[in-house]
Amino acid sequence: MESVLPWAFNRLESPYLEDPYPLYARARREAPVFYSPEYGLWFVTRYDDVWAVLKDTARFxxxxxxxxxxxAPAAVREVLQEAYPELPMLVNDDPPSHTRTRNLVSHAFAPRLVAALEPSVRASVTRLVDGFAPDGDADLIARLAYPVPIEIICTLVGLPAEAGDLIKRWTGDLVTLGAPGTDGERQLACARSSVAFQRYLEEQIEARRRAPRDDLLTALINTRAGGERPLDVAELVNLLIVLVFAGHETTTNLIGNLLVLLLGRPEILRAIRDDPALTDDVINEGLRMDAPVQGMFRTTTEEVALGGAHIPAGAQVMVLFGSANRDEAVFSDPDRFDPGRGNNHRHFGFGRGIHACIGASLARMETRIVLDTVAERLPNLKLDAGRPPTYSPSLMHRGPQAVHVAWF
Ligand code: HEM
Known part of the structure; x- marks a missing residue:
């Protein structure tokens, strides 16, 4: 087995930007764990190896x-001094501090709060679909998959829904701030944006301390699981940023990926219209076939032998969920979209192990309501063949930037 590929892992170039799965399949066969000089990353592509990494939180x-x-230039660092420093929080943390925060957040993130959102999700989806259904065509990302998750994560946390656009901008600026290659002037603007976002969150925290409400923010402030000390303001601000980040683009992409899959399979859209109970299997199969989070990063704490390769200590590793989900050792005929395959719940779409997604039930609920509504309200849905979906170049996130459709 090779640990450096004799061919380029050009994942972000056409045609693999649009369809990375043949590239992953070749890596699973020829070099299941390999180093990519293009990205400076070790990639893990097989199901069992991905699972081994997720379970081994001490070495990964x-x-x-x-x-x-x-x-960052001095001017950027100076602006950032007005903000709270970035703290490892859940997704980028390890035990034991991860265990403490996860206990506190799980306690606050009560199923009751998520279930209570169902009417808001239905109202939001109905209002949006009412707004464009008479037109006969639309970009379903811009009109539906994009606005619903940000509105709902704001409602869950307890932030005003009108703040959604502003929060989208702030979170976008935070990604740009940390991205390699952002020029100094843009970094400065993004650093100011980061400070503004944190001030806003601080004000919201203060407001809940003065007047508690029945929302996640109040629950996070008050949570005291297992005798743990409560979260302080810096931790709360960092946690809110992680929740808002994790809670919207991912869901937009799951809805988008499923729309693309279902547009080519009108019989499945008809089947869920007639029996919405099928939607859960369809969602699991969508998470398996085209995961919105294609992979996550880990860092080795010592040298590790895995999948025939030796990964050195201190190496950056990406576990490729998108590849593991198509591993023929676990899923027979893995490139076939088959909601009835029986074991599609074994996908890594929401990760697994101690970092398994905390918002999975919320994301599932939103996606189910969107798909059921689309199946019912937009009959004979057709993709605009002249405008196929395009994808932004990201190793981690995957979802169509636009899905132009017509119906009649
Ligand atoms: C379809 C939508 C979503 C997808 C595909 C998704 C995917 C994932 C994945 C793959 C992980 C594991 C990360 C790792 O192993 O390093 C994860 C963790 C996480 N997700 Fe999600 N997620 C979604 C929606 C949400 C929502 C709606 C929320 C919040 C409301 C959320 C909050 C989180 C948090 C806080 C973690 C970190 C948990 C921990 O480290 O203990 N996610 N998600």
Whole structure:
């Protein structure tokens, strides 16, 4: 087995940007764990190896800073001093601090709060579909998959739904701030944006302390699971940023990926219209076939032998969920979309192990309501063949930027 590929892992170039799965399949066969000089990353492609990494949190650490720019100019650092420093929080943290925060958040993230959102999700989806259904055509990302998740994550946390656009901008700026290659002037603007976002969250925290409400933010402030000390303001601000980040683009992409899959399979759209109970299997199969989070990063704490390769200590590793989900050792005929395959719930779409997604039930609920509504309200849905979906170049996130459709 090779640990450096004799061919280029050109994942972000056409045609693999649009369809990475043949590239992953070749890696699973020829070099299941390999180093890519293009990205400076080790990729793990087979199901069992991905699972082994997720379980081995001692040798594969989740700690990395996502929003702190490396080598920021002095002016940027000065602005960032007005903000709370980035703290490892859940997704980029390890035990024991991960265990403490996860206990506190799980306690606050009560199923009751999520279930209570169902009427808001239905109202939001109905209002949006009412707004464009008479037109006969639309971009379902811009009109539906994009606005619903941000509105709902705001409602869950307890932030005003009208703040959604502003929060989208702030979170976008945070990604740009930490991204390699952002120029100094843009970094400065994004650093100011980061401070504004944190001030806003601080004000919201203060407001809940003065006047508690029945929302996640109040629950996070008050949570005291298992005798743990409560979260302080810096932790709360960092946690809110992670929740807002994790809670919207991912869901937009799941809805988008499923729309693309279902547009080519009108019989499945008709079947869920007639029996919405099928939607859960369809969603699991969508998460398996085209995961919105294609992979996550880990860092080795020591040298590790895995899948025939030796990964050195301190190496950046990406576990490719998108590849593991198509591993023929687990899923027979893995490139076939088959909601009835029976074991599609074994996908890595929401991760697994101690970092398994905390918002999975919320994301599932939103996606189910969107799909059921689309199946019912937009009959004979057709993709605009002249405008096929395009994808932004990201190793981690995957979802169509637009889905132009018509119906009659
Ligand atoms: C379809 C939508 C979603 C997808 C595909 C998704 C995917 C994932 C994945 C793959 C992980 C594991 C990360 C790892 O192993 O390093 C994860 C963790 C997480 N997700 Fe989600 N997610 C979605 C929606 C949400 C929502 C709606 C929320 C919040 C309301 C959320 C909050 C989180 C958090 C806080 C973690 C970190 C948990 C921990 O480290 O203990 N996610 N998600």
């Amino acid at each position: 650490s989740s700690r990395f800073l996502m929003r702190t720019p490396a080598d």
